[in-house]
Amino acid sequence: MSTPTHFNKKKIVVFASGSGTNAENIIKFFKKSSDASVVAVFSNKRSAKVLKRAHDLNVKALHFDRDALYNSYDVLHILEDLSPDLIVLAGFMWIFPEDILKQFPGKIVNIHPALLPKYGGKGMYGMNVHKAIIENKEKESGISIHFVNENYDEGEVIFQAKTNISEEDTPETLAAKIHKLEYKHFPEIIQQLLQKKNK
Known part of the structure; x- marks a missing residue:
């Protein structure tokens, strides 16, 4: 009798704010x-469109508030029950609490829309990043996928991909270039990280 293909499926949990x-x-x-599937999507914003996207794709969608993440351990307890192999931050705006970092060491990754260590840190997200890069007349930008630690955008970088910036680029056209890199590379890197955990 063959083993069901879903038996050893790796579990991914995604956190997003927008x-x-x-x-x-x-x-x-x-x-x-x-080999893997997204088992839940968490958001700190009740109105975030990501919750509807998850629901429409038959993925568990969960909203939580600041207290549930930082004080009552509700989010930690749900994560412990889900037992994810990887926690993925995809546009999540709050810093991750130490109790979750300790419980899931080396299992939490984030994507940042710039080439870290440049243009990282608090307040550096989304269009804020692209505006700063265009204002500073940078010649290139890109994405950084990195492990998460207790500070914004300071964890070990796993992967970067670059794109050139032309004189005609605006923050909006740069954002479109960055999104293409994110869509192409982020799932592939997540898959590679899960495959490494098999070895």
Whole structure:
């Protein structure tokens, strides 16, 4: 009798604060995979579009408040029950609490829309990053996928991809270039990290 393909499926949990296009891309990528799947999406904003995207794709969608993340351990307890192999931050705006970092060492990754260590830190997210890069007349930008630690954007970098910036680029056109890199590379790097955990 053959073993069901879902028996040893790796579990991914995604945290997001906004629209959730990256989260949706990741969910769809792993719906085609027999090795892993997104089992839940968490958001700190009740109105975040990411919750509807998850619900529409039949993925558990959970909203939580600041107290549930930082004080009551509610989020930690749910994560312990889910026992994810990887926690993925895809546009999540709050710093991750120490209790979750300790419980899931080396299992929490984030994507940042710039080439770290440049343009990282508190307040450096989304269009804020792209505006700063264009204002400083940078010649290139890109994405950084990194492990999460107790500080914004300071964990070990796992992967970077670059794109050139032309004189005609605006923050909006740069954002479009960055999104393409995110959609292409983020699911692939998540898959590679999960495969490494198998070895």
